[in-house]
Amino acid sequence: MTICLDMMGGDFAPREAVKGIQLYLSETDTPAVLLLTGDEAQINPLLQEYQIPAAAVKVVHAPQIIGMHEHPTKALKEKQQSSIAIGFHLLASGKSEAFISAGNTGAMLVGAMYSIKAIEGVQRPTISTIIPKDNGKTGLLLDVGLNADCKPEHLNQFAQLGSLYARYILNIDNPRVALINIGEEEGKGNILAQAAYPLLKENNEINFSGNVEGRDILLDKADVMVCEGFTGNVILKMAESIYEITHQKQIHHEYFDRFNFENYGGTPVLGVAKPVIIGHGISHAKAFSNMIRLAQKMIEAGLMEKMKASFEGK
Amino acid sequence: MTICLDMMGGDFAPREAVKGIQLYLSETDTPAVLLLTGDEAQINPLLQEYQIPAAAVKVVHAPQIIGMHEHPTKALKEKQQSSIAIGFHLLASGKSEAFISAGNTGAMLVGAMYSIKAIEGVQRPTISTIIPKDNGKTGLLLDVGLNADCKPEHLNQFAQLGSLYARYILNIDNPRVALINIGEEEGKGNILAQAAYPLLKENNEINFSGNVEGRDILLDKADVMVCEGFTGNVILKMAESIYEITHQKQIHHEYFDRFNFENYGGTPVLGVAKPVIIGHGISHAKAFSNMIRLAQKMIEAGLMEKMKASFEGK
Incomplete structure (x- = not known):
């Protein structure tokens, strides 16, 4: 299982995201492989500092960041090399099975709607x-x-x-x-x-x-x-x-x-074809860990398949 | 100043209404004269029991009651001798300057709209x-x-x-x-x-x-x-x-x-031409007392006149 996490989203990124990964790995028996989008110059030293095993994660360098207050559609279009745009690219191309970010909520929603689309029948x-x-x-x-x-x-x-x-x-x-x-x-x-x-x-x-x-x-x-x-x-x-x-x-x-x-992690976008989870801007380690666990549960439960079946023929 | 109170409205009427009157009279320097609509056979003994001075109140007998779950428009039309219908009649005819009830909310709203009408300009x-x-x-x-x-x-x-x-x-x-x-x-x-x-x-x-x-x-x-x-x-x-x-x-x-x-008494209907206050069905003495005080304050402050002036020419 592969889950993609935007390391640059949220007020306390990327440090709290890395701490969240550490927490997730310590609490999970069979963790997913995590694809981490963001600035590798910032992420790599933190992965070392928090002793994240190299096999558990893979950094996908993203040189751009979409700020919390940028216009979602415009930012996604213009910043194709942002951690959010690359995350959706990984999700849409099947390289990742879920995408999580505590970044710009609007950009996450626009990305979810236009890069992976709604489940057929969901308006x-x-x-x-x-x-x-x-x-x-x-x-x-x-x-x-x-x-x-x-x-x-x-x-x-x-x-x-x-x-x-x-x-x-x-x-x-x-x-x-x-x-x-x-x-x-x-x-x-x-x-x-x-x-x-x-x-x-x-x-x-x-x-x-x-x-x-x-x-x-x-x-x-x-x-x-x-x-x-x-x-x-x-x-x-x-x-x-x-x-x-x-x-x-x-x-x-x-x-x-x-x-x-924060106990509940983030908010999944329901009705899109793949798991997308949006975190609060103030997410700390616990929220990041919970979001990764939630994504894993959504995949393991086959929630998307259940939703597709439920809307079939509607 | 004359304020009309429906004695039959609310789950604990008329006893809590009478206790509310007692509280109001004990807390107010220059109390309004209270017109009490309802069943005099029930009200009079309670007025005696709670030693309400005869000069402070006047019972206006109403042989009918609109129940909490009756259809508002139908009940108001068919029960012209109910404590709510008589209360609105007293208000509309100028014999009372305000009307208060903890009874059927719908009937109170319908009564407020059709017996005393909206302030001109208020939609x-x-x-x-x-x-x-x-x-x-x-x-x-x-x-x-x-x-x-x-x-x-x-x-x-x-x-x-x-x-x-x-x-x-x-x-x-x-x-x-x-x-x-x-x-x-x-x-x-x-x-x-x-x-x-x-x-x-x-x-x-x-x-x-x-x-x-x-x-x-x-x-x-x-x-x-x-x-x-x-x-x-x-x-x-x-x-x-x-x-x-x-x-x-x-x-x-x-x-x-x-x-x-209950601390706040009842809800005034704003935008109608005279003070109408609707209490919660579970109103106790304190709520009744507060509703009477609120009606008095609305009259003393000339709130209706201020509202009329504000909407003039709109």
Whole structure:
């Protein structure tokens, strides 16, 4: 197995990425071979410093970097020798089976959409987040910002993609899928939610359990929760801020610790043909290690094949 | 000053309403005269039990009750002798200057819209919620569910109504108004947010400070935050659930105590011509007392007149 990691992405790259590799290798019985894209003059000394075995990694030199605030499409087009562009090239050409970066999110999304394309039948790839439930369980929320405006069928597809992710990656049997709404009964909600409900109800690929409201998001009412990316992004960032506020106010509790999104590594782009994982800009070693493990799990579980089969003939 | 209170609304009516009146009278130097609509056979013994002075209140008998789950429009039409219908009649005819109920929310909204009408120029009345900020300050979020689908101009009007409420009721000088969005810069967001931004920017009646993201909602980035009622309702109910979860997990902290929405009484319907306040179904004495105080403050501050002036000629 070969997984490609962008070493130049994120606020603490490449050092934290190297520390993440060290952590990953120490925790994994059968690690993937890691292709590392980035500036070899910066990466090689760090690989030595952290005693990364030469057989475990292979540096692919990338002389350019796409900055965190560059325009995604423009940067990807103009910086063909950047660590992100080369990473997608390795992925698209089959030299790597997954690609991970904590760099420019927009460039990662554009790269995912245009270099490896969507799974056939998927209209809109999506990004999700893990939601810690009050009873210790874990839910999935999507879309969290990739698709700010959605049609009902998009929500229906997010439900299907999220359901497969919950089943094969989060290990939730027959995950309950819910529509985020502003009322419990069918017929409630805005125009989009009203139109999405019957599609979800009729979708045989998912276990639809109805609407959930804002008050249910942190409770164990559903495993997969779908909404358009505007509301989802607001929920995600509000949840992240709860962690930051409790941290800053020194309110310590196991429940709030689970809102530290670094625990969960990165966000996979669901609906594209190969595993692409986007990390937070502030990713540290643990997040990098978790992202590599996630990519490995996505490959081992055959998630892409499961998704392709689920959308076949749609 | 005369304020009307529905005694039959809410899960703990009429007893908690009477206890709320007792609390209000004990805490207020110059209390309003309270018109109490509801079943006098239930109300009178409680007024005696709680030693409410006869001069402070006047019971207006209402033999019918609109249940919490009745269809709002149908119930209001068919139950003309209900405590809510009579309350709106008193308000519309000028016998009361404000109306408060913790009963059927839908019936209260329908009553507000059709019995006393919107302020001229206001396209969509709105409901808001208080948001406790991490630094001890207080913000206002609107719409929180009355308008699930909005046009850009609706958000612009919510901003104007919320700004006046923040200034005259929350006592915030020159309140900063922000658009809830999924990016900080102008041009970000879904179609609605993109179109609302320039309207807010050009609105001379408000102090527009730009976009805020989900992570800023609980921080002191803006005093008034506007969005459509779908996202707003999800935010409100998620915030309410944070209080419930911390309460249940016995995580005690002054910050989370401020998420107990009973502290804030009820939700005024903003944009209608007279003060209408809707309480939570689970309102206890403190909430009832706070709702009466809020109605009194809205009247004393001349909020309706300020809103009318702000929308004149629009």
